[in-house]
Each structure stands twice: as C-alpha cells, then as structure tokens.
Amino acid sequence: MIITPEVLNKQKNNFTIIDIRSEKERQKFPLLGLDTILFSDDESINVTKKKVLVCQYGIVTEGMIIEKKINNAFSLLGGAQAWVEYYNDNEDLSRWARQTVLPEIGIKGQKKLLNSQVSIIGMGGLGCPVAQSLVMAGIGKLKLIDDDFVSISNLHRQPLYSFDDVNKKKILAAKSKLKVLNPEVIIETVDIFFDNKNGEELLLKTDVIIDATDNIKSRQRIDQISKKLNIPTVYGALFRFEGQVAILNVNGSAGYKDLFPNLNTSVEDSCADAGVLGMLPAIIGNIQALEAIKLIVGINKNLIGKLLMYDGMNHTMEVIEL
Amino acid sequence: MINVKVKCFSQVKYALGVDVLTFELDENTTSIDLEKIIRKKAGKKLNNVPLRIAINQKYQKEETILQDADEVVFIPPVQGG
Numbered sequence: 001m002i003i004t005p006e007v008l009n010k011q012k013n014n015f016t017i018i019d020i021r022s023e024k025e026r027q028k029f030p031l032l033g034l035d036t037i038l039f040s041d042d043e044s045i046n047v048t049k050k051k052v053l054v055c056q057y058g059i060v061t062e063g064m065i066i067e068k069k070i071n072n073a074f075s076l077l078g079g080a081q082a083w084v085e086y087y088n089d090n091e092d093l094s095r096w097a098r099q100t101v102l103p104e105i106g107i108k109g110q111k112k113l114l115n116s117q118v119s120i121i122g123m124g125g126l127g128c129p130v131a132q133s134l135v136m137a138g139i140g141k142l143k144l145i146d147d148d149f150v151s152i153s154n155l156h157r158q159p160l161y162s163f164d165d166v167n168k169k170k171i172l173a174a175k176s177k178l179k180v181l182n183p184e185v186i187i188e189t190v191d192i193f194f195d196n197k198n199g200e201e202l203l204l205k206t207d208v209i210i211d212a213t214d215n216i217k218s219r220q221r222i223d224q225i226s227k228k229l230n231i232p233t234v235y236g237a238l239f240r241f242e243g244q245v246a247i248l249n250v251n252g253s254a255g256y257k258d259l260f261p262n263l264n265t266s267v268e269d270s271c272a273d274a275g276v277l278g279m280l281p282a283i284i285g286n287i288q289a290l291e292a293i294k295l296i297v298g299i300n301k302n303l304i305g306k307l308l309m310y311d312g313m314n315h316t317m318e319v320i321e322l
Numbered sequence: 323m324i325n326v327k328v329k330c331f332s333q334v335k336y337a338l339g340v341d342v343l344t345f346e347l348d349e350n351t352t353s354i355d356l357e358k359i360i361r362k363k364a365g366k367k368l369n370n371v372p373l374r375i376a377i378n379q380k381y382q383k384e385e386t387i388l389q390d391a392d393e394v395v396f397i398p399p400v401q402g403g
Contacts, residue, residue, distance in 0.1 A: 122403050124403055125402070125403055126403045127403070211403075212403050213401075213403050214401060214402055214403035215401050216399060216401050219401065236403065237399075237400045237401055237402060237403060238400060238402035238403060239332045239333070239398075239400035239402055240332075240336070242331060242332050242335075242400070243400070244400055254381075259374065259381075259397075260372065260374065260399045262372075263372060263399055264370075264372070276402055281403070307381070307397070309331050309332075309395070309397070311331060311335075311341075314341060316329075316341070318329065318331070318376070318379065318395055319379060320376040320379050320380065320381055320395065320397070321379060321380045321381060322381045
C-alpha cells in the first residue's frame with residue numbers, strides 16, 4: 001500500500017514511521033516534521049501499529065512490503081525526496097515520484113514541467129498521444145488548437161476519443177479525457193483553424209509548440225511563427241509505417257523551411273490518402289512528447305537541429321544533422 | 323568506381339520497393355546525379371515528390387560529390403498527422 005506525503009502529514013500521529021535509509025542519506029535528506037524510528041532488523045517493522053516505511057525514492061519500500069508480507073504497512077510515495085519537497089514548499093509532487101527519481105528530471109525538472117505551457121496544433125493522430133503523455137508527465141498548462149470534429153475513422157488511432165465522442169468537437173472531448181488523467185492540469189481549448197492571422201497571438205505565451213498537423217501549409221505557417229517568436233517547435237509527421245520528428249527553431253537552429261525549402265503545398269500524402277496504422281502516431285507522438293519534456297527540463301541530448309526518421313516496418317532509425 | 327549505399331524511407335521506399343540499394347558509380351558522381359538515377363528507377367512514382375539529401379547522417383544543402391562507402395538518405399516531406 002502507498003501513502004502520499006500530504007496524507008501522511010494529516011495522519012502522521014496514527015503511524016509509526018520507519019526510516020530504512022542509510023545514515024548518509026538520512027543526514028543529507030532529513031525527514032523534518034516526522035518522528036521516525038530507524039530500521040534495524042525485521043523486528044523493528046513488526047510493531048503492531050500501522051506503519052509507514054520510508055526510503056529515498058519510495059521504490060525500495062514498495063517492494064519490501066510486498067516481499068516481506070509486512071502487515072499494516074504503507075510505503076511513502078516518492079520517499080524522502082517527496083517528503084522533503086512537501087515539507088519545504090508545501091507541494092506534494094509524489095505522484096511523479098517515478099520520474100523525479102530520474103536524476104535528469106528530479107524535483108527541479110518536475111517543477112519546470114508544472115510551470116510550463118505547451119501548445120498543440122492539431123488534435124488528431126499525433127496530437128492525442130502528445131497531449132496524453134504531456135498531461136501524465138505533469139505539464140502545467142496545455143493549449144489545444146483544432147476546429148475539427150471526431151469521426152469514426154479517427155478512433156483507430158486517436159486514443160482520447162471513443163464512440164460516444166463522434167461528432168463532438170475534438171478539443172472538448174480531449175479536454176474531458178485529459179482532465180481525468182490529471183485534474184490539476186490547466187487546459188485551454190481554441191476552436192479555430194490555425195492560420196497566419198491568428199497564429200502569432202495564440203502562441204505568444206507558449207514555451208513549446210507541438211506541430212501535430214496533417215498538411216504542409218499548416219506546417220509552414222507554424223514554422224514562420226515559431227521562428228519569428230523564437231519559440232521551439234517539436235515537429236512530427238507520418239507516412240504509412242513511418243514518421244519524422246525534429247526540434248525546430250531553437251535560437252536560430254534549422255526550421256521546417258530549412259529542411260524543406262521551396263516546398264509546394266500540393267504534395268499529397270495525408271493519412272487519408274496514404275493510410276496509417278494506429279500505432280505509428282502513438283510512437284511518433286510519444287517521441288514528440290519526449291522531446292518536448294527534454295526541451296523544457298533542459299536535457300541536452302535531444303533532437304535540436306536534427307531530423308529523426310523512423311521506419312516501423314523494420315524498426316530502423318536515422319538521425320540526420322540538419 | 324565508388325560504392326554507395328542508399329537507405330530508402332517513405333515515398334522513396336514505396337516507389338522502389340526496397341529498404342536499401344547499393345550502387346557502383348563513377349568517381350565524381352554527385353548527389354544530384356544519384357537523385358536522377360533514383361527518380362529514373364522509380365518511373366513516375368516520385369514525379370511530384372521533392373527530395374532532400376543526407377550523406378552519412380548529415381543534411382546536404384548543396385550538390386555534393388559522393389565518396390566511396392557513403393550512406394545516402396533521400397528525405398521526402400511527409401505530412402500525415
């Protein structure tokens with residue numbers, strides 16, 4: 001069983017709190033505000049009172065409770081890391097414990113995610129998995145831009161929509177599903193077709209733009225605005241069993257126009273023309289979401305100035321320096 | 323003579339029906355020459371498909387003379403989403 005720092009704080013007098021960490025960890029991250037006993041041997045966890053076991057990140061104690069079949073025991077979600085954050089800043093970030101344990105993310109990175117805003121243009125095959133993964137990762141605010149309705153032909157590849165949503169506005173159906181995933185996320189819906197006139201104003205306060213559109217003209221518009229506002233775009237596009245991802249326009253790095261100069265907008269290969277298997281947008285959309293997260297957190301290994309080409313038929317990838 | 327490998331993606335792959343092609347080419351063959359060979363091999367299937375070129379995982383903005391053992395990728399724009 002699991003208990004969050006917030007719940008533990010409210011009910012701490014009902015529990016014996018057992019710190020199983022090493023002395024070095026205890027000194028580095030003391031559990032201020034909690035009366036703890038130290039774990040010495042199996043006897044110490046056999047106290048009859050309800051108990052909370054605390055390790056550094058909440059992973060070891062979860063396994064320990066199951067493995068040793070410890071009765072009346074809870075593992076502190078996110079461990080000492082989450083408690084220290086809760087005690088110091090009154091913020092319970094424990095629901096993201098499995099990603100804050102990653103040194104590349106940590107509490108600092110999670111706070112960046114919670115304070116960031118991402119705009120997704122196009123809530124179709126790519127937009128759905130991107131939105132889903134970003135909300136689950138704890139992005140603070142999402143702006144969903146699309147004027148389309150859900151159709152039956154969308155359902156095989158757009159996991160935010162179900163039969164009940166057919167003929168509803170995509171942005172509204174998506175918002176209701178995403179709020180279930182994380183009720184605290186702020187979602188702004190924009191029911192318009194993205195164009196040159198409205199685009200700049202829509203994207204002004206955005207940290208990252210997600211290009212999840214399905215036509216070259218929109219991609220070119222996004223590129224122009226992204227470059228002008230110096231807001232990075234995470235580009236994604238699909239073709240049958242394949243996809244492309246790139247981070248464009250970061251402080252003068254290559255944009256869509258540099259990748260495909262003088263492109264005629266009549267090139268036809270949309271999903272309706274070429275077909276697409278539902279897993280492909282999920283794969284490519286999740287790579288876009290991953291790159292957006294890395295960009296916001298500040299992880300240097302990323303696709304800035306690079307184009308990733310993925311072939312889902314034989315699982316080959318090319319990463320090309322632009 | 324030089325040997326060059328072409329890795330095929332997207333419209334190029336579907337037009338040619340293969341994942342990889344190898345070519346034995348004259349020295350001083352350029353990337354544009356190779357594109358012409360690819361387009362000829364594809365018949366009309368690439369007529370409306372603009373292609374960009376990467377050699378050894380580096381995007382080429384200009385025509386480039388190919389070297390022995392180069393790996394070439396033609397990059398078509400794809401737009402599905």
